[in-house]
Amino acid sequence: xxxxxxxxxxxxxxxxxxxxxxxxxxxxxxxxxxxxxxxxxxxxxxxxxxxxxxxxxxxxxxxxxxxxxxxxxxxxxxxxxxxxxxxxxxxxxxxxxxxxxxxxxxxxxxxxxxxxxxxxxxxxxxxxxxxxxxxxxxxxxxxxxxxxxxxxxxxxxxxxxxxxxxxxxxxxxxxxxxxxxxxxxxxxxxxxxxxxxxxxxxxxxxxxxxxxxxxxxxxxxxxxxxxxxxxxxxxxxxxxxxxxxxxxxxxxxxxxxxxxxxxxxxxxxxxxxxxxxxxxxxxxxxxxxxxxxxxxxxxxxxxxxxxxxxxxxxxxxxxxxxxxxxxxxxxxxxxxxxxxxxxxxxxxxxxxxxxxxxxxxxxxxxxxxxxxxxxxxxxxxxxxxxxxxxxxxxxxxxxxxxxxxxxxxxxxxxxxxxxxxxxxxxxxxxxxxxxxxxxxxxxxxxxxxxxxxxxxxxxxxxxxxxxxxxxxxxxxxxxxxxxxxxxxxxxxxxxxxxxxxxxxxxxxxxxxxxxxxxxxxxxxxxxxxxxxxxxxxxxxxxx
Numbered sequence: 001x002x003x004x005x006x007x008x009x010x011x012x013x014x015x016x017x018x019x020x021x022x023x024x025x026x027x028x029x030x031x032x033x034x035x036x037x038x039x040x041x042x043x044x045x046x047x048x049x050x051x052x053x054x055x056x057x058x059x060x061x062x063x064x065x066x067x068x069x070x071x072x073x074x075x076x077x078x079x080x081x082x083x084x085x086x087x088x089x090x091x092x093x094x095x096x097x098x099x100x101x102x103x104x105x106x107x108x109x110x111x112x113x114x115x116x117x118x119x120x121x122x123x124x125x126x127x128x129x130x131x132x133x134x135x136x137x138x139x140x141x142x143x144x145x146x147x148x149x150x151x152x153x154x155x156x157x158x159x160x161x162x163x164x165x166x167x168x169x170x171x172x173x174x175x176x177x178x179x180x181x182x183x184x185x186x187x188x189x190x191x192x193x194x195x196x197x198x199x200x201x202x203x204x205x206x207x208x209x210x211x212x213x214x215x216x217x218x219x220x221x222x223x224x225x226x227x228x229x230x231x232x233x234x235x236x237x238x239x240x241x242x243x244x245x246x247x248x249x250x251x252x253x254x255x256x257x258x259x260x261x262x263x264x265x266x267x268x269x270x271x272x273x274x275x276x277x278x279x280x281x282x283x284x285x286x287x288x289x290x291x292x293x294x295x296x297x298x299x300x301x302x303x304x305x306x307x308x309x310x311x312x313x314x315x316x317x318x319x320x321x322x323x324x325x326x327x328x329x330x331x332x333x334x335x336x337x338x339x340x341x342x343x344x345x346x347x348x349x350x351x352x353x354x355x356x357x358x359x360x361x362x363x364x365x366x367x368x369x370x371x372x373x374x375x376x377x378x379x380x381x382x383x384x385x386x387x388x389x390x391x392x393x394x395x396x397x398x399x400x401x402x403x404x405x406x407x408x409x410x411x412x413x414x415x416x417x418x419x420x421x422x423x424x425x426x427x428x429x430x431x432x433x434x435x436x437x438x439x440x441x442x443x444x445x446x447x448x449x450x451x452x453x454x455x456x457x458x459x460x461x462x463x464x465x466x467x468x469x470x471x472x473x474x475x476x477x478x479x480x481x482x483x484x485x486x487x488x489x490x491x492x493x494x495x496x497x498x499x500x501x502x503x504x505x506x507x508x509x510x511x512x513x514x515x516x517x518x519x520x521x522x523x524x525x526x527x528x529x530x531x532x533x534x535x536x537x538x539x540x541x542x543x
Contacts, residue, residue, distance in 0.1 A: 423477020467535025
């Protein structure tokens, strides 16, 4: 693509884009929220229009279908709009809330080629250590581009295969959401070998289940313990009886309190930075989690509690005394305390509403979702139902109000074109070039979910380059059929591309820009040029 064309497209796009379970016996069983009524979305859309008449009429049914598909899936494929119209919005949503009932044979068959998807931590650790040995001996092949090496590279490809091809779209959306919430960095040492199990056995298993299960599962998993260094955390001195026996674990060698996990647990996983805790609480929580470590770190990594490394004294967390001698239960008590804290309900609700509704979450909806969290003990389905049934979600203000992340943009583009993916490597590279290398967020915050993180001239240029490469068939292993768009007149080509991508109305500026470039292009190149430019247009950057 000529650089002048790229630069002018970037200016156009930039201007518009900027305008666990704990023991079951310890928790009361709560009744599940009932499925949504069939008329709930329409009623919510009408209520939204009554509340805010200045924004215009209530969303039409086609707009509602596009909105639901853009938020609760990675974007519609050809035929998805018609299927949802026939099934009904509420039925479609309830179907997605229960992925275990959805056949997903095609995606599952494609995943079979990626060993980390099903491998155990022991197998992955053996593979990692063997790779390191080969590098030391000069025998290893060149590492693939991107952080984390071959294990993380294969996981990234598997993530893209699922996002593109899976029928269980809401599960994939929520797996991505929770991974960023409980982020671990795939390129940190042994974490890369622990990452497959972490995502499979904790994040994906509980993505539509219970926040309690997510919280305990992440706290106990070796990937989190190693990433935030809690596996090395201990009381400053071992108990006297352990000193006399001279029994010390081989790793970690140094003793001392590490507050990394405690700080992120409070700030990022539960209460939020303004959740009402102090530095003293961070220290006390860190004391509670001493002894939570990893056994068999270079063999068969698994959670272990080492009493000899635990600070057995009394602690005070958020004003509550945790009596001495609780052992492993000190950490469990903290998790339960945080799980029940109103700041946790509000913090999780805010993040979910930001993900599904708007960068500036409506406060009344945040409170409603926080209420669902508290009422159900953190059931994810209940919180998602509260969002789906709300007038705030179905308001015209929410329509196309979110800028797609690089992952969302790449996957939505592939899905919109009905492209066949035989090799996901080019897609993983495209996501990384646009700014989101998968499993590559080094900070515990994970990747952000607001427009300011993704809108920049460089990122927009990368999006346009990707769109043109995809449409022109230049991504090896990703095939696109644009034969239905073959037409000589630029206006007809543009109209067909809009229908294929579901862009709706274009702004006069976008329309005139694309038509100008189509008139300059050879007739046989117009279909790819139209699709490629639309994939970089402001209207397609939003969901």
